[in-house]
Amino acid sequence: MTAPGQRDKDTAVVADFVRRLRRVALHPLALDDVVGEEQPMPGDLLRKLMRVPVEAEVRSDGTATLRTRLPDEVQFESLATRVRAFTLTSDRLHWVKALDALDRLTNMKDMTMRASSRDLRKEWTEATDRTSRTRAFWSSYVAGENGEAGQGRFTDIDLAYAWLYQDVAHGDEVTTGYFDVTERYRAAVGVFSHMAVIAIETLHYINALVELEEIALPIGTFSDPVAVRITELVVEGALYEGEMGADIGDVAAGGPVPPHFRPAYDLIHELRQRTDPETK
Structure with missing residues (x-):
């Protein structure tokens, strides 16, 4: 139960x-x-x-x-x-x-x-x-190859997680000897x-x-946005200027604007006049 x-x-x-x-x-x-x-x-x-x-x-x-x-590695990292x-x-x-x-x-x-x-x-x-298993391939090197001492054998799983934790998500010590980030990435893909x-x-x-109505999940589970797919965020609304720390507790959407706030446009116009008196 x-x-x-x-x-x-x-x-x-x-x-x-x-x-x-x-x-x-x-x-x-x-x-x-x-x-x-x-x-x-x-x-x-x-x-x-x-x-x-x-x-x-x-x-x-x-x-x-x-x-x-x-x-592309940058794209695959995500x-x-x-x-x-x-x-x-x-x-x-x-x-x-x-x-x-x-x-x-x-x-x-x-x-x-x-x-x-x-x-x-x-x-x-x-x-x-x-x-310790081989998923698709393994790679090995022997002593003296490319100036490296010793020898090593790594499965693609070893190399893939080395890429994830040595090159991407963490800064773990490199443990793949002769094999560099390219070989690690090939396995990771x-x-x-x-x-x-x-x-x-x-x-x-x-x-x-x-x-099939075998289970019920909250509304929006399969439809609510889960990834950002825009490159510009646009918000429409009214913009007002007030003193730092001014009380905004009584400000409500669609309600009257408190007297200690003024339209931001007026402030911008005022600043322009200070720098260019001929501005109208």
Whole structure:
């Protein structure tokens, strides 16, 4: 049996989780299309990036050129910071806590619901697992290469989190030896694109639960603004000038203006006259 008030707490967590998921889904990289796709879907570019595609040009002399397309790092940094909260076990919106709350709000006696919850958790676990494993590739160097002493082997997960905490979010000591920020970033693109894709899929899943009336979330959860998409803020209104610290307790919208305030336009006109007496 759910404890008193627990349902309200769970609803608040899931609603805030949805808002965080929407920030990921509204990121420019999540909205970008993959060139050449006939029917692009939101997140297609991220799905491509998470697979760490490599283009190979092989020549007859035995040499080859490998190319990995990378998004702009400044733009990708903002995406990585939007998914970072989902990886922090101490964060209120860590994915485990959010899915636990979601499970308590849904009918977990239903076989389909249990299967969906299990599959979603499996996908999040795969995307966020930081244990010593290789997700897509690993890199190594040996003693003496490029002047570096020693040797090292790093998985793409090691390098990705090194980029996040040594180059972006924190100033941790660099621990990747021969490999610099470029190699760390290459790994990060695959790892954090994967998280973003799972975040978008989770958003669609929760939206479906709401549409099927399996759960109810506060009005505006899926429609209130969650990201700033303008480059200029315009506010229309009246502007008045008063003395510093003047009492504005009686000022009400649409009400009379206290006598110790005057239109800011009058002040501007007065200042202009002081600098240019011919101003009318």
